[in-house]
Amino acid sequence: MSLIDLRSDTVTRPTPGMRQAMSQAEVGDDVYGEDPSVRALEEDVAARLGKAAALFVPSGTMGNQLALMSQTRRGDEVVVGRQAHLAWYESGAGAALSGVQFVVAGDRGWFDAGELTQAIKPVAYHLPRTSLVALENTHNASGGRVFPRAAVEAVAETARKHGLALHLDGARLWHAAAATGLSPSALCEPFDTVSVCFSKGLGAPVGSALVGPTDLIVACRRLRKMLGGGMRQAGILAVAASYALRHHLERLAEDHERARSLAEVLASAPGVRLDPSCVETNIVVFELAHEGAASERDGTASERAARFVRLARERGVLVSQLSATQLRVVTHLDVSAEQVTRAGQILSDALREVAT
Structure with a gap:
């Protein structure tokens, strides 16, 4: 794979x-x-x-x-x-x-x-x-x-x-x-x-x-x-x-477009804190938390984030975990539009799974 x-x-x-x-x-x-x-x-x-x-x-x-x-x-x-x-x-x-x-x-x-x-x-x-x-x-x-x-x-x-x-x-x-x-x-x-x-x-x-x-x-x-x-x-x-x-300078706008499309998919998943309108370039940072969670240090949200990273890797997508509940994905030269679409589906499915 x-x-x-x-x-x-x-x-x-x-x-x-x-x-x-x-x-x-x-x-x-x-x-x-x-x-x-x-x-x-x-x-x-x-x-x-x-x-x-x-x-x-x-x-x-x-x-x-x-x-x-x-x-x-x-x-x-x-x-x-x-x-x-x-x-x-x-x-x-x-x-x-x-x-x-x-x-x-x-x-x-x-x-x-x-x-x-x-x-x-x-x-x-x-x-x-x-x-x-x-x-x-x-x-x-x-x-x-x-x-x-x-x-x-x-x-x-x-x-x-x-x-x-x-x-x-x-x-x-x-x-x-x-x-x-x-x-x-x-x-x-x-x-x-x-x-x-x-x-x-x-x-x-x-x-x-x-x-x-x-x-x-x-x-x-x-x-x-x-x-x-x-x-x-x-x-x-x-x-x-x-x-x-x-x-490679002129193609950077492609990465921005792909990051925004990925952000739209991730934002629709349950338990995700992400405003797609804030995605301006090629980086998407989002958080996992329960509805009404008072703190980003919420233990359950942290466990869900770690599980999400594992599930994503097992299914073929690597993401960064910046903190206990904060995650990051970055689009770049080596990721095609088709791969971004596929990654969005994999990550969305994993997010829904860890939310249950």
Whole structure:
């Protein structure tokens, strides 16, 4: 039985065309700055995002951490949204590597200017110094939601007024661009630094990039080496990312449409908390709970969620369990429209079974 893997858009495998491009990549030693394929990718990404320079890195986590290391001091405080990847899903790297602590603004994954203002510490010698604001667009834990453009602009204005740096975790920025019709450069314009991923949604096997001012990217190149991210003949990987940018951006809208259709099916199942109208890109997050359950920690709902994941796997569909009762499915390059339809039926049947 062939599994339909909806756990993440990171599970994609290189397409035949991408593999062919990788096999023909022109390479050099990137630590010496001599890999032409890496240089070409960095120049392309910097231009696409409207920044002066870019740095190819092995992962989005490294890109985010380089942004922190280069724009904060130990003991500083960084403002993030609820369940921001930067603070929640990077193994405590912000504290371990940069010595920063995080304060959460808002309760939706994104926040507005007023909530940012409340989160900024007054200037006082006994308080941590707020130095950076980090946004995530799209926001993974909130179900791939797009950070509202008006809120971004207001947050940026507030951050500038307080002298704070602005970083965008744009791991799925490409999806935000596809969903809004705005160019990637327009979405990145307010930010000092932006990290983007090539292995989420675009289908490359490895790699992310950090973009920003030239002097900051030069500093980050040294920090990348410090973290073990200096790669040698990395052009094989860079070519995969370049191929993805040329061939896979325009199809992202297909993933959005498939995610919405899947959400409609899941929302109709008993005991599911899900508003399909909130599905904006390729991620569907939903919860299992009894009617009138007072808490997402309800033990019975937790047992049902675990059973649902097992049943789905046994019947050929892989899903992610984010918490005791919260689940996630993600559409991507390797899942066809027919597979999404089949997965919807399997998951709907499993949900009805665990609800009885």
